[in-house]
Amino acid sequence: MNLIKMRKLWYILSLVIIIPGTLSLAIWGLKPSIDFTGGTQIEFSGTKDKTKLESIASKEKIENYTVTVTNDGLMLRSKKVDEAKQKALKTAVEKEIAGSKEIRVDTVGASISQEITRNSILLVLAASAVIVLFIAYSFRKVPKPANSVEFGLVAIVALLHDALVVLGIFSLLGHFFGIEIDPLFITAILTVIGFSVHDTIVIFDRIRENLIRGSYGNFEDTVSVSVYEMLPRTINTSFLVWVILLVLLIFGGTSIRYFVLALVIGVLSGSYSSILNASPLLVTLQEIKAKRRTKKRNL
Amino acid sequence: MKNKRRNWIRITLLLLLLIFAVGVDWPGGVHISLPKPKFGTQKSFPFVNVKTDGNLFKFDNNLDIKEGLDLQGGSHLVYTVDMSKVAEADRGNALASLQKVIENRVNGFGVSEPTVYTSKNGGEYRVTIELAGIKDTDSAMNIIGKTAKLAFKESNKDGTSFVDTGLGGADMKSASVTFDQNTGAPQISIQFNADGSKKFEEITGRNVGKPLAIYLDETLVSAPNVNAQIVGGNAQITGKFTFQEAKNLSIQLNAGRLPVPISLAEQRTVEATLGQSSVRLSIFAGIIGIAVVSFFMIYYYRLLGVFSTIGLALYLVFTLALFKVFGITLTMGGIAGLILSVGMSMETDVLVFERIREEMRNGRNFDHSYNLGFGRAWTSIRDSNIVSLIICALLLYVGGSVRGFAIVLALGIVVGLVTTFLGTRALIELIARKKFVENNWLFNVEKEQKE
Numbered sequence: 119m120n121l122i123k124m125r126k127l128w129y130i131l132s133l134v135i136i137i138p139g140t141l142s143l144a145i146w147g148l149k150p151s152i153d154f155t156g157g158t159q160i161e162f163s164g165t166k167d168k169t170k171l172e173s174i175a176s177k178e179k180i181e182n183y184t185v186t187v188t189n190d191g192l193m194l195r196s197k198k199v200d201e202a203k204q205k206a207l208k209t210a211v212e213k214e215i216a217g218s219k220e221i222r223v224d225t226v227g228a229s230i231s232q233e234i235t236r237n238s239i240l241l242v243l244a245a246s247a248v249i250v251l252f253i254a255y256s257f258r259k260v261p262k263p264a265n266s267v268e269f270g271l272v273a274i275v276a277l278l279h280d281a282l283v284v285l286g287i288f289s290l291l292g293h294f295f296g297i298e299i300d301p302l303f304i305t306a307i308l309t310v311i312g313f314s315v316h317d318t319i320v321i322f323d324r325i326r327e328n329l330i331r332g333s334y335g336n337f338e339d340t341v342s343v344s345v346y347e348m349l350p351r352t353i354n355t356s357f358l359v360w361v362i363l364l365v366l367l368i369f370g371g372t373s374i375r376y377f378v379l380a381l382v383i384g385v386l387s388g389s390y391s392s393i394l395n396a397s398p399l400l401v402t403l404q405e406i407k408a409k410r411r412t413k414k415r416n417l
Numbered sequence: 418m419k420n421k422r423r424n425w426i427r428i429t430l431l432l433l434l435l436i437f438a439v440g441v442d443w444p445g446g447v448h449i450s451l452p453k454p455k456f457g458t459q460k461s462f463p464f465v466n467v468k469t470d471g472n473l474f475k476f477d478n479n480l481d482i483k484e485g486l487d488l489q490g491g492s493h494l495v496y497t498v499d500m501s502k503v504a505e506a507d508r509g510n511a512l513a514s515l516q517k518v519i520e521n522r523v524n525g526f527g528v529s530e531p532t533v534y535t536s537k538n539g540g541e542y543r544v545t546i547e548l549a550g551i552k553d554t555d556s557a558m559n560i561i562g563k564t565a566k567l568a569f570k571e572s573n574k575d576g577t578s579f580v581d582t583g584l585g586g587a588d589m590k591s592a593s594v595t596f597d598q599n600t601g602a603p604q605i606s607i608q609f610n611a612d613g614s615k616k617f618e619e620i621t622g623r624n625v626g627k628p629l630a631i632y633l634d635e636t637l638v639s640a641p642n643v644n645a646q647i648v649g650g651n652a653q654i655t656g657k658f659t660f661q662e663a664k665n666l667s668i669q670l671n672a673g674r675l676p677v678p679i680s681l682a683e684q685r686t687v688e689a690t691l692g693q694s695s696v697r698l699s700i701f702a703g704i705i706g707i708a709v710v711s712f713f714m715i716y717y718y719r720l721l722g723v724f725s726t727i728g729l730a731l732y733l734v735f736t737l738a739l740f741k742v743f744g745i746t747l748t749m750g751g752i753a754g755l756i757l758s759v760g761m762s763m764e765t766d767v768l769v770f771e772r773i774r775e776e777m778r779n780g781r782n783f784d785h786s787y788n789l790g791f792g793r794a795w796t797s798i799r800d801s802n803i804v805s806l807i808i809c810a811l812l813l814y815v816g817g818s819v820r821g822f823a824i825v826l827a828l829g830i831v832v833g834l835v836t837t838f839l840g841t842r843a844l845i846e847l848i849a850r851k852k853f854v855e856n857n858w859l860f861n862v863e864k865e866q867k868e
């Protein structure tokens with residue numbers, strides 16, 4: 119079995135995962151949490167029974183609420199609640215919790231500004247540009263016909279692959295299961311991107327070393343040997359990170375469940391893309407260039 | 418011999434770092450008293466409280482891990498916004514920029530990860546600020562509530578009152594606290610932008626020998642005499658400030674003035690959204706995670722794994738100390754990030770160890786292999802970590818909670834490198850050139866059959 123020889127299979131597998139997610143992202147987008155959209159805030163006095171209010175809110179079909187205990191009552195924040203639902207909730211709460219009273223209903227704005235979301239997207243673009251430049255510089259010694267800019271561009275393809283996998287899967291999860299993305303999700307995506315580039319560069323570094331040493335024959339064989347040499351490292355590191363994420367997923371509590379899930383998917387995708395997409399893509403690029411050269415010669 | 422000496426330097430450095438870190442980590446802080454030296458009087462250090470008590474200098478490190486709103490709750494301040502002077506159509510914009518200025522102020526004050534949101538109820542606008550912890554509510558309220566409108570005024574013709582010059586907070590690039598060179602009193606240094614510098618040059622030019630008044634929120638702060646035209650766009654506001662007042666003022670000036678006046682309507686405390694049980698559960702998760710990672714490292718890399726487990730312990734001690742020193746706010750996401758970074762910090766070790774094993778498999782002895790291992794793994798460690806640090810630097814510009822995360826990530830990377838290249842390496846050097854290490858079993862290396 120030669121991982122690099124089977125590259126078409128890996129590309130197809132990636133596309134199978136990415137295409138539905140990207141379509142879903144384009145059609146349905148992501149489901150933003152109240153931190154991004156704002157919503158309704160209702161205050162109750164005369165009770166501190168958080169669990170009771172939560173169960174009533176669930177019964178009244180209030181979407182994505184959080185209840186906070188304050189020194190003089192309870193505060194419920196949720197997706198936008200229309201007037202009918204709000205009245206129903208008020209009646210139910212005041213009936214079921216003796217002494218409780220709804221004291222205020224507010225329409226609240228987003229606590230995460232648009233700016234942060236926009237900045238995150240700009241960041242990914244800026245980071246991509248910087249990464250291409252850095253790799254182009256750092257890999258400038260790779261022997262011809264390979265070209266250090268290609269290494270940079272391929273690393274970016276891998277990075278976008280991983281970001282799209284996570285975004286796409288969460289778009290699908292959002293549409294079909296109502297899973298929302300919260301501010302932590304932005305952090306998760308950025309972590310995944312960092313991990314992805316890190317992983318890719320470590321393997322590229324070995325390819326560079328073996329190319330310069332030049333003892334493994336042609337380009338494809340050199341890439342293949344390098345990937346195999348780095349396999350234990352990639353598997354061990356990813357394994358360690360997965361173990362930790364798995365433990366967090368099981369014991370970490372509900373508030374970070376989807377954050378951890380995003381990371382689990384992203385780290386998996388990051389290792390996959392650096393071994394099975396980025397490295398083979400280098401070979402594919404060389405093939406395309408070689409074909410062009412022979413075409414030119416034949417003309 | 419040179420190697421040996423270099424390793425002792427490594428070990429000494431490591432021990433110094435360890436002493437410092439343990440001192441910072443120690444629950445309740447460390448208290449040291451020293452005889453008061455004769456020279457000068459240093460007033461404040463960044464991370465320790467220094468008090469003079471008779472002839473003694475008392476050092477107190479009173480650093481606490483700051484916990485976020487979700488872990489410890491905090492105060493919930495509601496301000497009503499006075500929109501009476503704002504046209505109906507502009508109110509949305511005014512509210513958005515108000516939210517931004519307040520966010521900047523609270524962040525400048527050092528309360529990380531505050532929640533700021535606006536709300537509307539009929540024609541009434543409000544802005545709510547939630548701050549983790551409640552210790553500093555009063556000073557936080559001082560910073561949030563003031564409009565902080567800065568204005569420079571000159572004397573009118575007959576010298577009886579001051580009139581606006583048109584120079585104010587909008588012309589400012591930045592403000593900072595400095596100390597008067599002669600008296601040592603705190604003052605606020607203002608750096609004007611290009612436009613402001615030009616105006617300031619003009620104004621001081623036509624007012625030589627006359628006073629120039631500085632007003633804050635329409636109250637006179639000081640009115641120094643202009644001795645000569647001032648070029649370069651630098652101004653100092655001296656008044657009878659305490660250090661804290663000067664600092665608060667500079668935070669407000671940097672964040673910009675509030676676009677609309679606000680007044681405090683309600684103040685209450687909110688409890689943590691996540692209970693202690695979920696915090697305990699996550700810490701439990703962290704311990705299990707670390708145990709599994711250590712077990713795997715020792716199982717797979719044997720002796721080297723033992724060293725990296727010691728390195729991991731160092732990593733935790735150092736990171737915790739840096740969390741305290743940098744005052745990073747710990748939220749649930751932060752705890753998860755910290756636990757995750759443990760896995761990531763093993764990356765450098767894995768890279769080096771795999772390289773060492775590779776060299777040994779090629780028939781080299783341990784002594785030769787570990788030197789090659791550290792040397793050859795370096796380029797990939799360097800390149801990948803440089804890129805990660807670049808990403809961290811860019812993350813700082815995203816703002817919000819991402820900022821804290823970027824700092825945590827960057828610290829994790831640097832500490833990971835330090836523990837591998839100081840800690841793990843020092844331990845390996847200690848056993849290098851000993852007879853017993855030339856044993857492939859110790860490193861889980863199967864020698865390739867010679868063909």
